[in-house]
Amino acid sequence: MSGVGIAFLSIGIMLVLIYSGMHVAIALILLSFGGVWLLRGNFDIASNMLVLAFKDSISDYLFGVVPLFVLMGLLVAVAGIGRDTFEVAAQVFRRVLGGLGIATVAANAVFAAITGISIASAAVFTKVAVPEMIRHGYTPRFAVGVVAGSSVLGMLIPPSLLFILYGVLTEQSVGSLFIAGVIPGILLSLIYCAGILAMGRWWPSFIGGRKADSYDTSQDMSIGEMANKIAPIIILIALVLGGIYGGYFTPTEAGAAGALGALVISLAKRRLTWASFWQVLVQTGHTTSSICFLIIGASLYSRMLAMSGMPGWLGTWVVDSGMGVTGIILALMLVIILLGTILDSASIMLLTLPIALPILTGTGVDLIWLGVLVILSVEIGLLTPPFGIAVFVVKATLGPDSKITLGEIFAGAAPFAVMMLFVLILVFLFPWLATALV
Numbered sequence: 295m296s297g298v299g300i301a302f303l304s305i306g307i308m309l310v311l312i313y314s315g316m317h318v319a320i321a322l323i324l325l326s327f328g329g330v331w332l333l334r335g336n337f338d339i340a341s342n343m344l345v346l347a348f349k350d351s352i353s354d355y356l357f358g359v360v361p362l363f364v365l366m367g368l369l370v371a372v373a374g375i376g377r378d379t380f381e382v383a384a385q386v387f388r389r390v391l392g393g394l395g396i397a398t399v400a401a402n403a404v405f406a407a408i409t410g411i412s413i414a415s416a417a418v419f420t421k422v423a424v425p426e427m428i429r430h431g432y433t434p435r436f437a438v439g440v441v442a443g444s445s446v447l448g449m450l451i452p453p454s455l456l457f458i459l460y461g462v463l464t465e466q467s468v469g470s471l472f473i474a475g476v477i478p479g480i481l482l483s484l485i486y487c488a489g490i491l492a493m494g495r496w497w498p499s500f501i502g503g504r505k506a507d508s509y510d511t512s513q514d515m516s517i518g519e520m521a522n523k524i525a526p527i528i529i530l531i532a533l534v535l536g537g538i539y540g541g542y543f544t545p546t547e548a549g550a551a552g553a554l555g556a557l558v559i560s561l562a563k564r565r566l567t568w569a570s571f572w573q574v575l576v577q578t579g580h581t582t583s584s585i586c587f588l589i590i591g592a593s594l595y596s597r598m599l600a601m602s603g604m605p606g607w608l609g610t611w612v613v614d615s616g617m618g619v620t621g622i623i624l625a626l627m628l629v630i631i632l633l634g635t636i637l638d639s640a641s642i643m644l645l646t647l648p649i650a651l652p653i654l655t656g657t658g659v660d661l662i663w664l665g666v667l668v669i670l671s672v673e674i675g676l677l678t679p680p681f682g683i684a685v686f687v688v689k690a691t692l693g694p695d696s697k698i699t700l701g702e703i704f705a706g707a708a709p710f711a712v713m714m715l716f717v718l719i720l721v722f723l724f725p726w727l728a729t730a731l732v
Contacts, residue, residue, distance in 0.1 A: 297333055297602035297603045297604070298604050298607045300329055300332050300333060300602055301598075301599055302604070304325045304326075304328075304329050304598070308321050308322070311324075311325075318588060318644070319587040319588045319590070319591035319641075320591070321591075322588075322591030322592060322594060322644070322645075323344070323590070323591045323594055325595065325598070326344075326597065326598040327340050327341075327343075327344055327594070328340075329598040329601075329602065330343050330597075330598050330601060333598070333601050333602060343597060344594065358546045358549070359458055359468070359546040359549045360455065360582050360585055360586070361578055361579075361581075361582040362546065362550050362552070362553050363455060363553075364577075364578045364581045365553045365556075365574065365575075366530075366549065366552040366553040366555075367408075368574045368577055368578060369553065369557055369559075369560050369566070369574060370405070370408055370530070370556050370559075371417070371418050372560055372565060372566055372570050372571075372574055373526070373559050373563050373565050373566065374563065374565050375405070375408070375527055375530075375559070376401065376418035376419060377422045378523040378524070378526070378527070379401040379404050379523075379524070379527055380398065380422050380426075381515070381523060382401075382515070382520050383396075383397035383404075384397040384401075384426065385520060387400065391494040391495065392491055392493065392494035394423070394426060394427045394430055394432060395427070395432070395436065395440045395490040395494075395501065396487045396490050396491070398423045398427070398440050398441060398444055399444040399447075399483055399486045399487055399490070400483070400487070401419065402415050402444035402445060402447050403447050403451060403479070403480075404531075405418065405419075405448070405527075406447045406448035406449075406451040406479070407451050407452070407535065408527060408530045408531055408534060408552070408556075412445050412446050412447075412449050412673075412684055415444075415447070415448045416445035416684050416687040416688050416691065417691045419441045419444070419445065420438070420441050420687075420688045420691040420692060421691060423437070423441055424437045424438055424441055424692070427440075431502050432501060432502045433499075433500065433502040434697075434698045434706075435500070435698075435702045435703075435705055436493075436500055436502060436706055437706070438688050438698055438702065438703045438706050438707075439703065439705070439706020439707045439710065440710070441688055442677060442684045442685050442688045442703055442706065442707040442710070443677060443707050443709070443713075444483075444486060444710070445687075446673040446676050446677065446684055446714070447482065447483060449669055449676075450475050450479040450666075450673060451475060451476070451479035451483075452471075452472030452473070452475050452476065453472060453534060453535070453538075453545070453548070453549075454471075454475060455585070455640075456639055456640070456643065456669050456672060457475060457669065458471075459585070459589070459640060459643060459644075460643060460647070460665045460669065462589070463592070463643065463644070463647045463648070463651070464647065464651060464661050466662060468545045469544075469545060470662055471662060472535075472538060472539075472545070473539065473731045473732050474662045474663070474665065474729060474731070474732050475666060475669070475728075476731055477730060477731060478666055478670065478717060478721055478727055478728060481717055481720070481727065482713070482714060482717045485713050485716065485717060486710060486713060489709060489710070489713050500709075526559045526563075529555065530552060530559070533548075533551055533552060533555050534548045534549075534551065534552040535548075537551060585640060588644050589644065591644065592644035592645070592647075592648060595645075595648060596648035599649065600652075604649070619654070619657045619659060622650070622657070623654075623659070623664065623667065623722075626646060626650050626668075626671075627667060627668075627671045627718070627722075629646060630643075630646055630668060630671040630672055630675065631675055631678070632675075633645065633646070633675065634671075634672060634674060634678050639673075639675065639676060642672055642675060643672060647668070660725065662728065662729060662732055663721075663725045663728045663729055665728075666721055666727075666728040667718065667722060667728075670714065670717060670718040673714055674711055674714050674715055674718065677707045677708075677710065677711040677714070678711060679704050682704060682707070684707070685700065685704055685707055688703050
C-alpha cells in the first residue's frame with residue numbers, strides 16, 4: 295500500500311475508533327505508531343518516533359501557559375468573581391426587556407477576559423444565572439440556552455486556551471492571536487445582546503421574564519457596592535491583558551501573574567479553603583494533562599502524515615481541482631463544524647490542522663485571520679448535538695434532580711449557534727475584523 299493510502303486508511307480507522315468511544319489522544323497515538331511501522335517497515339523506527347514525540351512535543355516554554363491559565367480560571371471561579379460580575383450586570387440591565395439574559399452575556403464576556411475556559415464559564419453561570427432567571431419568570435429553555443451560548447465567549451475573547459493551542463500548532467504569535475480575537479469577541483457579545491432584545495420583542499414566549507416595573511427597587515445596589523464587586527475583575531484584566539498588550543509579560547508570564555492575582559483575590563475575599571484549593575489543584579492537573587496528552591497525539595499524527603506524503607499529495611490535488619483558497623477554507627470550516635457534533639474543541643483542532651495547514655501554508659493565507667475562523671467554527675460545534683460539550687456541562691451542573699432536559703438546553707442554545715454562524719460569515723467576508731488591531 296502507498297504512503298497516501300496508509301494515511302487515508304488511518305483517518306478511516308480513527309473515525310471508527312472515535313465513534314466507538316476511544317479517547318482521541320489514544321487513537322492518534324496508536325494510529326501514528328502503526329502508520330510509521332507500516333511506512334518504514336521497522337518497529338524500532340516507530341518506537342523511537344514515539345519516544346521523541348513524548349519528549350519534544352510539550353517541552354517548549356510556551357506550554358507553561360496552559361496550567362497557569364487553567365489555575366487562574368479555577369481560582370476565579372472559587373473566589374465567586376463570576377457571581378459578583380453577574381450581580382452587577384443584572385443591576386445594570388434588570389429594567390431592559392430580556393435584561394437578565396443580557397446580563398448573563400455581559401458577565402460571561404467579562405469572565406472570559408480573565409479565564410479563557412468555556413467549561414468554567416458554563417459551570418459558574420449555570421449555578422449563578424439560571425436560578426435567578428427562572429425566579430424572575432424567564433423560561434427554563436432560555437435560561438439554560440443563554441448560559442450555554444454565552445459560555446463559549448471564553449474561547450474567543452482573550453486570553454483563550456484554544457488560541458494558545460492554535461498558536462502552538464501553527465507557530466503563530468499567541469499575543470497576536472489574542473489581539474485578533476478582541477473585535478470578533480466584542481462583536482459576538484453585542485450580536486448576542488441584540489438577538490436577545492429582538493427575541494424579547496418578537497418572540498416573547500421563548501424568553502419569558504417579568505415586566506421592568508415589577509422589580510423591587512429596594513434591593514438595588516449602590517454605586518459603591520457595584521464598584522467593590524467589579525474592582526477585582528478590572529484588576530485582573532488590567533494585570534493579564536494589559537501586561538501582554540503592553541509588552542511587559544509574555545503569555546506564559548501573564549498566566550503566572552494572573553494565577554497569583556486570582557489567588558490573592560480569593561484569599562482576600564476569604565472564599566478559598568484548604569479543601570477548595572486542593573480541588574482546584576487537582577482539576578488543574580486533570581485539565582492540563584488531558585490537553586498535553588492530546589497535543590502529544592497530534593504531534594505524532596502530524597509526523598506520520600508528513601512521512602506518508604499525504605499533505606503534498608493533497609496540495610497537488612487541490613491545485614489541480616481548481617478549488618482555490620476560498621474553497622479550501624470553506625471546506626475546513628464545514629468539517630470543523632461537523633466534527634463539533636462528536637468531538638471536543640481541542641480534539642477537532644488537533645485532528646484538522648495538521649492536514650489543512652501544509653496545504654494552506656503556501657497559498658499566502660493570513661494564519662491569524664484563519665485562527666479566528668477556526669475558533670468560531672469550533673465554538674459553533676460546542677453548541678451542536680449530539681455532543682455539544684457546553685450543553686453537557688450545563689446539564690451536568692444542573693444536577694440529576696433538574697427537570698430541564700438535554701433537548702431543552704440544545705433548543706435554547708440553537709439561536710445563539712445561529713448568531714455565532716452569522717459572526718463567522720462576517721469575519722470570513724471582512725477579514726479586517728480579525729486583523730485590524732494586530
